[in-house]
């Protein structure tokens with residue numbers, strides 16, 4: 373379902389300096405599977421996530437999702453692709469801290485300009501699912517780290533995307549909350565979501581829900 | 595689906611504005627102030643223009659002055675008869691008028707001498723003078739502005755004119771022009787011709803100028819040329835000439851003001867633009883996050899559009915509203931001085947209400963779209979770049 377073909381990605385640093393973040397990457401991810409990307413800092417995990425979500429484009433090679441080459445999409449179609457297919461849980465959550473949980477969670481619904489009844493029911497479903505319904509009207513900055521992460525997950529989930537991406541999801545959580553997160557992954561897997569997690573947290577290294585481990589080093593898969 | 599206004603987006607925009615409350619209050623205040631000044635200025639302008647148009651219409655069609663080597667002299671009254679014999683001339687009257695410098699206040703009054711039987715004045719006097727007694731030859735009738743100045747100098751019942759020989763002439767004040775009369779009559783004192791002559795030390799055979807009425811407006815130029823031919827020592831001014839020179843003075847003043855204003859308006863937008871184009875890192879990040887969760891460039895720009903429109907339309911409405919109150923409610927203190935000369939007197943006129951839609955539209959286009967553009971353009975630049983920073 374997700375396929376990387378001979379992907380290279382380099383970033384420009386200044387005029388003549390480029391960093392090769394990904395070198396000749398080939399990946400195949402099946403629908404409904406849970407994939408863990410591991411590797412040390414700077415090995416290229418986040419770069420892979422950016423490519424899957426069409427946030428950035430490869431320097432060469434093809435990213436194919438559901439038989440569509442998403443690495444060549446124009447900005448407009450890339451946005452549409454993200455809106456309908458991808459939910460991202462950022463490492464630092466990237467929530468809007470001064471507004472309510474509900475207002476954060478509906479952000480991905482805004483471009484669709486749906487009726488308020490539909491929006492309300494979607495929000496309630498998502499909040500319920502991740503156990504934060506009672507925080508619906510709370511301001512995000514007043515929530516704890518773990519609660520904020522659940523808001524971020526609810527936001528990633530609200531459009532019911534097929535693919536959910538999480539970058540270092542447990543970096544800011546204690547062990548108990550990290551285990552809670554793993555439970556959430558299980559639920560998502562039950563719903564046949566494809567989940568891609570970039571992490572170097574050892575908690576993930578021996579999980580039976582994980583279908584595939586991809587280990588990165590210096591931009592290559594080992 | 596596809597409702598015209600996306601209420602959730604609007605809500606997000608409002609929250610966005612509230613997040614930077616002080617900055618946005620500051621910008622709104624400045625913008626409101628600029629719109630207020632700009633529309634006040636335009637409102638005053640159209641009011642005065644209207645007013646001038648009106649008073650120019652009431653001017654004599656032709657005015658004849660005696661002019662020798664560029665200097666103005668009193669004209670012989672008996673020339674009236676010869677002018678009357680020119681074909682096309684309806685009426686000709688010798689006028690006695692001039693200025694009187696009131697030393698105590700440092701201002702000039704305009705003195706106009708009339709005779710009771712002059713029907714052209716009689717009618718308008720009856721309307722204008724705030725007195726039931728009618729015109730009395732021995733009295734003076736004064737404009738509101740004159741009244742104010744005299745009152746400040748303790749002249750309420752009468753006024754002492756200083757004659758050329760240094761002696762005083764005491765003249766009673768018979769009445770005041772109603773306050774809703776125009777700009778022109780403010781600094782005016784109307785007297786009998788006899789009194790005028792003694793104030794100016796002018797003999798019976800002379801007058802200040804001669805005004806001529808022409809039956810057919812198309813013949814004004816021809817008649818003017820005939821008078822000039824008859825009396826080469828005169829300057830013959832038509833209503834049209836006056837219109838043009840009035841308009842010129844006025845346009846010059848408002849032009850200077852407009853130029854100054856537009857410079858400051860542009861400075862404001864350059865500041866806004868400059869500030870905005872270096873979007874703060876958190877603003878950049880926000881745009882990146884929105885794009886990463888599926889917003890398109892259009893969605894981001896629409897959101898920014900709402901933000902800009904909320905501020906600028908609000909500032910526009912408030913600014914125009916305040917300007918209406920300031921100009922027509924309070925008579926535009928301070929600002930109108932720019933347009934109505936420096937004499938203290940000239941400021942004491944009322945601005946008649948003219949709802950100038952064209953002006954409002956002009957002010958709208960000078961403010962709202964420019965502000966919205968200054969908000970959208972920098973965001974557009976950020977939003978069209980790759981958002982991969984958010985993954986780091």
Ligand SMILES: Nc1ncnc2c1ncn2[C@@H]1O[C@H](COP(=O)(O)OP(=O)(O)OP(=O)(O)O)[C@@H](O)[C@H]1O
Pocket residue numbers: 383384385391392393411412413414415416417418419420570982983986
């Ligand atoms: N936008 C960018 N501009 C320049 N260099 C970048 C950019 N994004 C990533 N890089 C570089 O590409 C390489 C891979 O980065 P990436 O973020 O994919 O690594 P990572 O495995 O996610 O690391 P971490 O565990 O620290 O998040 C690094 O050397 C990084 O500095």
Ligand SMILES: [Mg+2]
Pocket residue numbers: 417418419539570985986
């Ligand atoms: Mg990373």
